[in-house]
Amino acid sequence: MDKKEKVGLTLPRMLFKGSFVYSPVLTQSIGICTIVAICFTLKISLIVSITLTFILLINEIMASLILKKLSRWMRIICYMLLSTLLLIPIMLILDKNYSQLNASMGIYLPLLAVNSLIVIRCEKYAVKNNLKLSVFDALSAGLGYGVTAIIVGGIREIAAFGTLLGKTVTELPGYSGMALPFGGLIVLGFTAAFHKWFVKKYFSDQPTNTFPLRTAFETPLIREEGLNITTGTLSILSDPAVTNEEALSEKTEKDASEKAPVKTEENAEKDGDNQ
């Protein structure tokens, strides 16, 4: 089998893949608590997504610069302390300017400090990569979270109140239940289903496993030779720390040789074509 081809990690590619193909909310279902509980208007969704992106960015920068040198248990405490510190000024600004909104968000905005998205992204990516890639990753994850939050928030605001950003859109009667958490779960579920259908249809060559993130990012977008073999072979448990590129390629080769006897018909056909 040929060597696995890799593509350079540029900002647009990472933004697209991290935010859409491997959307953290829709594929990994990380951090859905905030979206389900409070993202019932577009304004709140915007505030939440900007806040989260900001916290995530600072956290990943710190993780890739300084926190690498600490041991793991210490790092996780550091993330929480850091994000709590960052949230204090944001909460003060919101309290002064949007006191009503802040009241309706309640405890869920401060809870962003202990969001699982931050810890997972820092531990799985930022600690193992350099500053540039960590910043790209933070931006892409924040964008993915934000886009999902905005879509869900917009749909729920139109369904529940018939408004968008406070302006009336439809005169139809509102379904006030959609502003409750169960409405959020329903809208999020349908969004995830649509996302899965779209990705399966147009990006079927992408690995279905989203960990390790680096492998997911480095798989080229356009279908190329022999790439289907990586599908489903790498998982979180089997290899948590694939940092070295050589190690990665060796591993995929091994997997390919192991997997070779149990080929599906499709793969066999493709191999034939390649030869």
Added chain:
Amino acid sequence: MAKRKTKSENLITNTDSVFRYNLDLIIMMLPLMLMSIYLSGYHIIRLMLTAVIGAVIAEFTANKISKSDNSLGDLSAVATAMAISLMLPASCPSYIAAAGSVFAIIVAKIPFGGAKNAPFVPAAAGFAFLCVCFPTEVFTYPSVETAFNSALIGAEDFVKGTSFGEMLSYGKSVELNSLEAVSILGGKTVGPVGTTFMLVFIGIAVYLFAKRRKKFYVSLAFILTCTVMAMLFPRVNSGVATSVIMELSAGTLLFAGLILIHDPATAPNRAPYSVLYGIGAGIICMLLRYFGKYPEGACFSILIMNAITPVIKDYAKMIEKELKKKNKAKNSLKAEGGKDNG
């Protein structure tokens, strides 16, 4: 994995039985519909037509989108829409009935794989959605005298009546004289369009007993539990009998208990567990009535019990396995003993 196993246990294998079950439901709902035409006029036809049309269109398009076979033929969409429209008040606007049935089909039924294996009763889910979204429209009933040609809710000549559910939540009671008894039996009380006719419900219970004995036991367990709870913890001061009659005839308790609760895809099939399911639903229903926000609890209790059902089935399987093991051990011991003797 565990979920799949439990689902395959009570899968209905052929669509024919789905068709027959839903046909039975529609037959049971027809007398209710006729009685409500007698009492509430064209309102029930208006509600039912919009609900059924909405449900049929929703099911057709959802089947097209999900590329599955057209399941309109098994009548489940029609039965769901009829059940939802019978639980609404006569003064309810039409679009609410349509919204409820569309929600039931698109959110509670098709994504889970159709009527054969939906984990929640679609009609109960649709009605619960309406309760949450439009509480004033769903729980405000027109008075008995104006029900026939009453205006829609919100119009000037709309006259609000006090339903039994509301009276119970305030601790008020009715005088149980013969006149009141006749009006309760004949359905001349304030409440949802199709759920106030006690005599018809007795007929439905007899039909269920004759046609589907197993399903009848679930309903019986549910209603008896509600009765016992009403006897033990009455909300009115004027005696146990009044409490029982008022609780049973208030809201959608009997309707949900006789028509919705024994959905074959959700309720357990075999006797001890199905009765357990009914008892649990009854207890939750009465608790929701006592402490809940809404005067109604039957549909919510059915949904909660649907969520608990897989757990019940898992425990049932465990218990049965152990019993089988014990029986086998006993039998083998006996057989060995017999051989030795011979």
